[in-house]
Amino acid sequence: xxxxxxxxxxxxxxxxxxxxxxxxxxxxxxxxxxxxxxxxxxxxxxxxxxxxxxxxxxxxxxxxxxxxxxxxxxxxxxxxxxxxxxxxxxxxxxxxxxxxxxxxxxxxxxxx
Amino acid sequence: xxxxxxxxxxxxxxxxxxxxxxxxxxxxxxxxxxxxxxxxxxxxxxxxxxxxxxxxxxxxxxxxxxxxxxxxxxxxxxxxxxxxxxxxxxxxxxxxxxxxxxxxxxxxxxxxxx
Numbered sequence: 660x661x662x663x664x665x666x667x668x669x670x671x672x673x674x675x676x677x678x679x680x681x682x683x684x685x686x687x688x689x690x691x692x693x694x695x696x697x698x699x700x701x702x703x704x705x706x707x708x709x710x711x712x713x714x715x716x717x718x719x720x721x722x723x724x725x726x727x728x729x730x731x732x733x734x735x736x737x738x739x740x741x742x743x744x745x746x747x748x749x750x751x752x753x754x755x756x757x758x759x760x761x762x763x764x765x766x767x768x769x770x771x
Numbered sequence: 772x773x774x775x776x777x778x779x780x781x782x783x784x785x786x787x788x789x790x791x792x793x794x795x796x797x798x799x800x801x802x803x804x805x806x807x808x809x810x811x812x813x814x815x816x817x818x819x820x821x822x823x824x825x826x827x828x829x830x831x832x833x834x835x836x837x838x839x840x841x842x843x844x845x846x847x848x849x850x851x852x853x854x855x856x857x858x859x860x861x862x863x864x865x866x867x868x869x870x871x872x873x874x875x876x877x878x879x880x881x882x883x884x885x
Contacts (some may be wrong), residue, residue, distance in 0.1 A: 701876075702862050702864070702877050703876050704876065758816040758827070759814070759874060763812065763813055
């Protein structure tokens with residue numbers, strides 16, 4: 660799987676939007692962009708994924724650059740519960756069932 | 772329904788002891804993964820099962836690590852002659868057999884080797 664680059668940490672105020680960036684300049688045409696997050700003392704949990712078009716679900720939105728070399732996870736209104744490490748991961752759709760390759764992720768801190 | 776469960780949640784072992792960590796995946800999930808997470812780092816892949824077949828064990832750090840899933844459901848990760856560097860959180864995840872479907876993680880087992 661191709662490598663991703665994320666900032667080590669970010670801060671946000673409660674109830675404000677948060678934009679978490681991810682660079683993946685070597686992404687291939689068959690790589691999906693996945694985001695997982697890990698709350699303190701828990702296993703990672705799936706947030707969202709996409710290929711080319713922007714995606715929305717109840718947790719977040721994913722904005723994908725036109726050249727697919729970067730993407731942004733958007734939390735529309737951060738809550739204290741959103742404080743977690745967020746991982747941006749590329750998965751090749753041709754490798755069914757393949758493992759997730761985590762980087763260091765971005766530690767999001769939410770201030771009340 | 773029930774998620775992925777792991778036991779024990781915490782394990783303290785003396786150096787040289789053998790340990791066994793259990794994972795109960797979501798019922799019906801074909802794929803099962805083990806990851807190791809050192810303090811302050813992201814999880815790293817250890818091994819992967821499809822049903823009872825271990826299809827990838829490239830991430831196991833040494834031959835002291837052994838995993839099995841004999842009936843295609845519950846899995847056990849065994850570490851023989853534990854060393855201090857084995858101290859980590861061991862995470863189990865399961866998924867159905869879709870190429871891009873999400874993996875569901877358990878809470879992990881925190882292993883401390885003294």
